[in-house]
Amino acid sequence: xxxxxxxxxxxxxxxxxxxxxxxxxxxxxxxxxxxxxxxxxxxxxxxxxxxxxxxxxxxxxxxxxxxxxxxxxxxxxxxxxxxxxxxxxxxxxxxxxxxxxxxx
Amino acid sequence: xxxxxxxxxxxxxxxxxxxxxxxxxxxxxxxxxxxxxxxxxxxxxxxxxxxxxxxxxxxxxxxxxxxxxxxxxxxxxxxxxxxxxxxxxxxxxxxxxxxxxxxxxxxxxxxxxxxxxxxxxxxxxxxxxxxxxxxxxxxxxxxxxxxxxxxxxxxxxxxxxxxxxxxxxxxxxxxxxxxxxxxxxxxxxxxxxxxxxxxxxxxxxxxxxxxxxxxxxxxxxxxxxxxxxxxxxxxxxxxxxxxxxxxxxxxxxxxxxxxxxxxxxxxxxxxxxxxxxxxxxxxxxxxxxxxxxxxxxxxxxxxxxxxxxxxxxxxxxxxxxxxxxxxxxxxxxxxxxxxxxxxxxxxxxxxxxxxxxxxxxxxx
Ligand code: FES
Numbered sequence: 001x002x003x004x005x006x007x008x009x010x011x012x013x014x015x016x017x018x019x020x021x022x023x024x025x026x027x028x029x030x031x032x033x034x035x036x037x038x039x040x041x042x043x044x045x046x047x048x049x050x051x052x053x054x055x056x057x058x059x060x061x062x063x064x065x066x067x068x069x070x071x072x073x074x075x076x077x078x079x080x081x082x083x084x085x086x087x088x089x090x091x092x093x094x095x096x097x098x099x100x101x102x103x104x
Numbered sequence: 105x106x107x108x109x110x111x112x113x114x115x116x117x118x119x120x121x122x123x124x125x126x127x128x129x130x131x132x133x134x135x136x137x138x139x140x141x142x143x144x145x146x147x148x149x150x151x152x153x154x155x156x157x158x159x160x161x162x163x164x165x166x167x168x169x170x171x172x173x174x175x176x177x178x179x180x181x182x183x184x185x186x187x188x189x190x191x192x193x194x195x196x197x198x199x200x201x202x203x204x205x206x207x208x209x210x211x212x213x214x215x216x217x218x219x220x221x222x223x224x225x226x227x228x229x230x231x232x233x234x235x236x237x238x239x240x241x242x243x244x245x246x247x248x249x250x251x252x253x254x255x256x257x258x259x260x261x262x263x264x265x266x267x268x269x270x271x272x273x274x275x276x277x278x279x280x281x282x283x284x285x286x287x288x289x290x291x292x293x294x295x296x297x298x299x300x301x302x303x304x305x306x307x308x309x310x311x312x313x314x315x316x317x318x319x320x321x322x323x324x325x326x327x328x329x330x331x332x333x334x335x336x337x338x339x340x341x342x343x344x345x346x347x348x349x350x351x352x353x354x355x356x357x358x359x360x361x362x363x364x365x366x367x368x369x370x371x372x373x374x375x376x377x378x379x380x381x382x383x384x385x386x387x388x389x390x391x392x393x394x395x396x397x398x399x400x401x402x403x404x405x406x407x408x409x410x411x412x413x414x415x416x417x418x419x420x421x422x423x424x425x426x427x428x429x430x431x432x433x434x435x436x437x438x439x440x441x442x443x444x445x446x447x448x449x450x451x452x453x454x455x456x457x458x459x460x461x462x463x464x465x466x467x468x
Contacts, residue, residue, distance in 0.1 A: 056144045067235040
């Protein structure tokens with residue numbers, strides 16, 4: 001049953017940055033886009049299970065810290081080798097200054 | 105330890121996967137996120153400047169070499185052209201392969217493709233081999249880019265200064281790739297979706313070399329080969345000199361880059377040719393940081409790293425005797441002291457992964 005979980009406060013993440021969020025044995029990445037929107041993806045790179053939270057957000061791309069693979073964090077689309085498999089994304093909502101993600 | 109098996113299809117590689125030494129979590133110096141974000145920022149400006157200087161100098165030196173062809177005055181021009189072609193292309197291949205040199209992706213890709221051709225590496229294959237080098241740096245049987253295997257093959261190493269083993273390996277592989285795509289070993293690290301690209305790139309390279317050779321035959325002169333192909337040999341020495349220092353004589357099968365990589369202070373010309381990869385511990389620990397920010401990264405984390413070598417000569421003086429000792433005893437490696445401000449090496453972790461006893465890895 002999918003459920004909404006509070007991940008963080010909106011001001012926990014700088015604009016054009018991300019943080020790691022762990023819940024129920026799974027790890028997620030929560031993004032704050034340059035336009036002020038929030039997004040959520042799986043927390044590990046699809047190439048080699050590296051945490052994306054140490055990577056670099058450039059516009060709408062997250063670059064993995066290990067081999068510089070890139071994803072569009074809004075859609076999860078793999079955008080630069082060596083990543084070939086898309087990243088899973090999760091619905092996000094903002095309520096009362098908090099960011100919620102819908103987890104399965 | 106038994107003899108090392110460097111084959112990617114061999115027993116050491118399989119053991120590294122079984123024990124968790126492959127694709128392990130490596131040691132990182134703590135750097136505040138704010139500082140790291142600032143260090144990771146991309147910019148086109150430094151790489152555009154350096155690329156204009158590089159290609160501008162190459163054109164000027166080649167023009168001088170061609171104009172003075174037939175007299176001894178052409179020698180310094182070809183020597184300079186050769187180093188830019190046969191050595192600077194290595195660092196451009198490297199940085200643009202990481203995608204960090206320029207901010208703009210097409211610029212990275214364009215310089216990467218040109219550099220791959222000059223350094224004689226199939227641009228589609230080597231992108232993947234280098235990813236593996238970063239995942240499993242100097243893990244025997246996993247890392248396809250181990251420059252100095254143990255025991256060191258000195259004749260091959262010296263030949264490498266003239267590009268001999270690389271060129272000998274490159275052409276048959278290029279033909280093989282052009283005819284049938286990646287080899288069985290290459291297929292262990294190149295995903296299947298890229299196999300056709302490996303073949304296309306090899307066909308293109310074959311066509312360019314065939315055209316160059318045909319032009320040389322038609323002219324009855326090696327001059328075309330002085331411009332394309334041969335500089336990979338007569339100009340290779342600088343990238344071999346700097347490249348051997350990256351990991352030579354240091355530990356293998358560890359998961360702390362401070363134990364297996366070397367930072368060396370170098371003169372500005374070598375740093376231009378090498379694009380700051382002399383900060384090699386820093387680069388491996390944080391491959392997201394572009395070459396132009398590596399000196400700043402070095403200042404940020406040097407308290408946690410072994411002292412850098414003060415010069416290329418000093419680094420060779422450290423490495424060469426260690427390589428000679430590895431001839432007799434291949435488990436030998438240099439273990440540099442950490443400053444008191446550093447976190448200690450976590451050798452227990454990789455030793456446990458290897459199943460070695462604590463005193464099984466003698467070092468100095
Ligand atoms: S682990 Fe993310 S690109 Fe390789």
